Amino acid sequence: MTEIFGVPTQALFGQLLIGLINGSFYALLSLGLAVIFGLLNIINFTHGAQYMLGAFCAYLLLNKLGVGYWWSLAAAPLIVGALGMLIERLMLKHLYKLDHLYGLLLTFGLALIIQGVFRNEYGSSGQPYPIPQELSGGHNLGFMFLPNYRAWVIAVSLVVCLATWFVIERTKLGSYLRAATENPALVQAFGINVPRMITLTYGFGVALAAFGGVMAAPIYQVSPQMGADLIIVVFAVVVIGGMGSIMGSILTGFGLGVIEGLTKVFYPEASNTVIFIIMAIVLLIKPAGLFGTQK
Amino acid sequence: MKHQKIAFVVMLAIFAAAPLVVYPVFMMKVMCFALFACAFNLLIGFGGLLSFGHAMFLGTAGYIAAHAAKVWGFPPELAILAGTFAAFVLGVVTGLLAIRRQGIYFAMITLALAQMIYFFYLQAPFTHGEDGIQSVPRGRLFGFIDLTNIFAMYYTVLVVFFAGFLLIWRTIHSPFGQVLKAIRENEPRAISLGYDTTHYKFQAYVLSATLAGLAGATKAIVFQLASLTDAHWTMSGEVVLMTLLGGLGTIFGPVVGALIIITMENYLAHLGAWVTIVQGVIFVICVLTFRRGVIGEIANFLKKPL
Numbered sequence: 201m202t203e204i205f206g207v208p209t210q211a212l213f214g215q216l217l218i219g220l221i222n223g224s225f226y227a228l229l230s231l232g233l234a235v236i237f238g239l240l241n242i243i244n245f246t247h248g249a250q251y252m253l254g255a256f257c258a259y260l261l262l263n264k265l266g267v268g269y270w271w272s273l274a275a276a277p278l279i280v281g282a283l284g285m286l287i288e289r290l291m292l293k294h295l296y297k298l299d300h301l302y303g304l305l306l307t308f309g310l311a312l313i314i315q316g317v318f319r320n321e322y323g324s325s326g327q328p329y330p331i332p333q334e335l336s337g338g339h340n341l342g343f344m345f346l347p348n349y350r351a352w353v354i355a356v357s358l359v360v361c362l363a364t365w366f367v368i369e370r371t372k373l374g375s376y377l378r379a380a381t382e383n384p385a386l387v388q389a390f391g392i393n394v395p396r397m398i399t400l401t402y403g404f405g406v407a408l409a410a411f412g413g414v415m416a417a418p419i420y421q422v423s424p425q426m427g428a429d430l431i432i433v434v435f436a437v438v439v440i441g442g443m444g445s446i447m448g449s450i451l452t453g454f455g456l457g458v459i460e461g462l463t464k465v466f467y468p469e470a471s472n473t474v475i476f477i478i479m480a481i482v483l484l485i486k487p488a489g490l491f492g493t494q495k
Numbered sequence: 496m497k498h499q500k501i502a503f504v505v506m507l508a509i510f511a512a513a514p515l516v517v518y519p520v521f522m523m524k525v526m527c528f529a530l531f532a533c534a535f536n537l538l539i540g541f542g543g544l545l546s547f548g549h550a551m552f553l554g555t556a557g558y559i560a561a562h563a564a565k566v567w568g569f570p571p572e573l574a575i576l577a578g579t580f581a582a583f584v585l586g587v588v589t590g591l592l593a594i595r596r597q598g599i600y601f602a603m604i605t606l607a608l609a610q611m612i613y614f615f616y617l618q619a620p621f622t623h624g625e626d627g628i629q630s631v632p633r634g635r636l637f638g639f640i641d642l643t644n645i646f647a648m649y650y651t652v653l654v655v656f657f658a659g660f661l662l663i664w665r666t667i668h669s670p671f672g673q674v675l676k677a678i679r680e681n682e683p684r685a686i687s688l689g690y691d692t693t694h695y696k697f698q699a700y701v702l703s704a705t706l707a708g709l710a711g712a713t714k715a716i717v718f719q720l721a722s723l724t725d726a727h728w729t730m731s732g733e734v735v736l737m738t739l740l741g742g743l744g745t746i747f748g749p750v751v752g753a754l755i756i757i758t759m760e761n762y763l764a765h766l767g768a769w770v771t772i773v774q775g776v777i778f779v780i781c782v783l784t785f786r787r788g789v790i791g792e793i794a795n796f797l798k799k800p801l
Binding site: 436472 | 547595608617739769776779
């Protein structure tokens with residue numbers, strides 16, 4: 201068997217693949233957090249719970265209504281995104297004038313409620329979700345075996361992330377959004393409905409999380425706690441990248457996923473903590489984050 | 496000040512007389528969490544810094560105190576000191592990192608650091624993983640007070656709690672506390688007046704961490720157990736909830752908040768995930784309509800700071 205640095209290539213590329221998969225979810229979630237933070241100035245602690253809601257939405261659609269993966273991929277983000285907009289209209293709206301910390305506390309409370317309700321209903325164990333038929337199986341690339349579904353997840357996350365970047369940085373809609381991030385009062389004075397834009401932005405960020413949840417369902421099991429620990433890692437990712445740049449969030453997400461995968465190969469004991477250690481180092485060297493600017 | 500003194504005497508009387516009426520172990524739990532919440536409140540209520548990782552100090556101090564008492568055979572007073580000192584050291588290290596960012600980032604960084612510490616305890620052999628350090632001996636305080644006697648234990652906790660509480664009270668009313676308040680209200684102005692605000696915030700952070708550690712170490716000796724629960728992020732969330740419900744930035748609020756939350760958990764314990772749901776609902780209600788908290792509302796009604 202061929203080896204690189206004393207590690208079998210199979211294991212190395214296998215962990216790299218897992219790293220890229222995790223990185224896809226880090227990127228999708230941190231991107232959503234960054235978009236929401238940019239306009240709402242709120243760190244959305246409910247993000248992990250909304251990712252979990254996306255997965256459960258797909259699970260329930262399949263088991264209660266017989267709706268398959270492909271429809272869920274579109275329906276779950278819409279449903280969860282709509283719920284998100286409802287939360288924004290009913291609750292978050294009232295907090296914009298207050299200290300940012302209240303937004304964090306409110307969304308933390310919401311996350312506890314959502315996760316508690318699902319744990320009551322489904323317990324802590326995971327529910328299986330089948331890989332769609334079209335994407336079962338895989339290809340032997342010679343140096344490793346690549347399951348089709350995993351390749352699909354990485355490709356789609358990349359496309360979604362880049363599309364989001366394109367919309368925000370290169371289109372008219374995105375320029376309104378960036379302008380409203382800088383100075384909402386002025387943008388409103390130009391006749392743009394900023395409150396509606398805020399609602400839609402929150403809905404979009406939440407829909408991204410739910411989309412990630414649906415894609416994660418066949419890989420990880422669908423469980424009430426699946427988003428709880430993930431969101432803390434994503435927070436660290438956000439601190440490392442800094443929330444100033446969309447592309448920064450994407451790169452940091454994928455990059456850290458890969459680093460975490462490699463750590464699993466070379467020093468497994470640290471694989472849980474490596475991202476937090478990197479965060480500590482980045483804070484020492486560049487407190488504003490790799491792509492951030494200190495406000 | 497007069498109202499605060501009256502409130503303090505009332506509180507002291509209630510806690511001193513409580514074991515005659517209420518189950519002492521329950522009241523000891525309340526006092527440990529009340530001290531934990533007061534320490535947390537020193538940071539957010541007076542320094543304006545929201546730490547979402549305070550469980551790391553509670554958990555660390557608990558593990559070190561339990562390990563010292565059980566494996567090294569330390570007497571209880573030294574075990575508690577060892578645990579508190581460990582929290583102090585952790586406070587210095589994490590403080591140097593976290594204090595580099597403000598506001599919302601500070602909360603995320605403390606949360607992430609606490610999660611790292613949690614994973615460390617999950618893997619480190621001396622913590623015994625999911626089992627925790629069990630049957631920690633309570634021992635004899637100063638060599639002659641037998642802490643297996645429930646009343647001896649109770650009044651020891653009472654002394655620890657009130658010592659911590661008075662230290663916080665004194666800190667708040669000291670020149671140091673006044674500068675902290677100035678920083679919370681208007682940091683650029685405090686800087687322009689020549690205060691090294693980062694330094695003040697760091698000191699407040701370390702003091703808060705140390706006192707949270709004192710609570711954790713005492714708790715480990717009282718319950719003869721140090722476990723992962725105390726280091727988990729849900730615990731960090733719980734102390735935020737206690738303080739928010741009791742009243743951010745009030746002196747007596749965290750104590751009332753701890754009393755309410757611990758009582759609620761006691762009654763709802765058999766309902767499993769409902770505890771989490773109720774906690775979430777209290778969070779939402781507090782943030783949306785009840786931001787002053789119980790004591791904050793009373794103080795507002797009396798027009799006196801409490």
